[in-house]
Amino acid sequence: MVTIETAAQLNAEFKENEIVNVLKNLADRFEGKVVFTTSFGIEDQVIxxxxxxxxxxxxxxxxxxxxxxxxxxxxxxxxLEKYQKPIQPMYPNQEELEKFVGEKGPNSFYLSVENRKACCHIRKVEPLGRALKGMECWITGIRASQSNNREDMQLFEWDGGHEIVKYNPLRDWSLEDCREYVKDNQVPYNVLHDRGFVSIGCAPCTRAIQPGEDFRAGRWWWESNSKKECGLHTHEK
Structure with missing residues (x-):
């Protein structure tokens, strides 16, 4: 059973280790209970x-x-074609989604933060909960420089909401580091990254950013920066 102390122990143990070695060790240590969630952004493609x-x-x-x-x-x-390995899709609960869209409309997320967060919960947060159920270690592609909310993130963190240890292998990577990796290793990546999209989510909620804009400016651009999280990584301590 993992606890908040597990995250602290892993931080001490793997501070200087290379990513591939850490991933192998986690797979051995938490056999069958390690999951990586990908959105196919450039960071996730690296992992x-x-x-x-x-x-x-x-x-x-x-x-x-x-x-x-x-x-x-x-x-x-x-x-899928390159690696010939499975990637399991998790879909929103059909009944919840039908009820929400039926009552609010297909684009209600533009009308209020409350509606947008409700949409994110149905389409992302609830499916994530199912993906993490029974798991002990969750690997993510988030980086510390992606938003102010992530500046203090640790390599390993405790997510009390899901009772799981999170491993953030790219915590100290820059976007340029990721670009160089996918180029050097011929990793498939989203061409939207070449069109000014740095953080890619749902199509109605994502736009390219302009030079000088904040990294998260392209996500839910009609909202203030302080509210720009969907709930996937706003974990309880």
Whole structure:
């Protein structure tokens, strides 16, 4: 059973280790209970390459919200073709989604933060809960420089809401580091990254950013920066 102390122990143990070695160790230590969630962004593609190229037995899943970009699905398909490894899709609860859209409309997230968070909960947060059920270690592609909310993140963190240890292998990576990795290793990546999209989510809620804009400016651009989290990584301590 993992606890908050587990995260502290892992931080001390793996402070200087290379990512591939940590992933292999986690797969051995938490056998069958390690999961990586990918949205097929450039960061996640880096981690996918580490896992699949090295045949590390870590379950890979993706949250298919039903409103992703066509380019994202193309990356999904190209990734399956390149590595010949499974990526398990997790879909929103059909009844909850039908009820929400039936009552609020298909684009109600533009009308209020409350509506947007409700949509994110149905399409992303609840499916994530199912993906993490029974798992002990959750691998993510988030980086510390992606938003002010992530500046103090640790390599390993305790997510009390899901009672799971999170491993953030790219915590100290820059976007340029990720770009260089996918280029050097010929990793499939989303062409939207070449069009000014740095953080890619659902199509109606994501736009390219302009030079000088904050990294998260392209997500839910009609909201203030202080509210720009969908709930996947706002964990309880």
């Amino acid at each position: 996918t390459d580490y896992i699949f190229k090295n045949d590390i037995p870590i379950k890979v899943v993706t949250l298919d919200t039903g409103r992703l970009f066509e380019e994202t699905y193309k990356v999904y398909n190209r990734t």
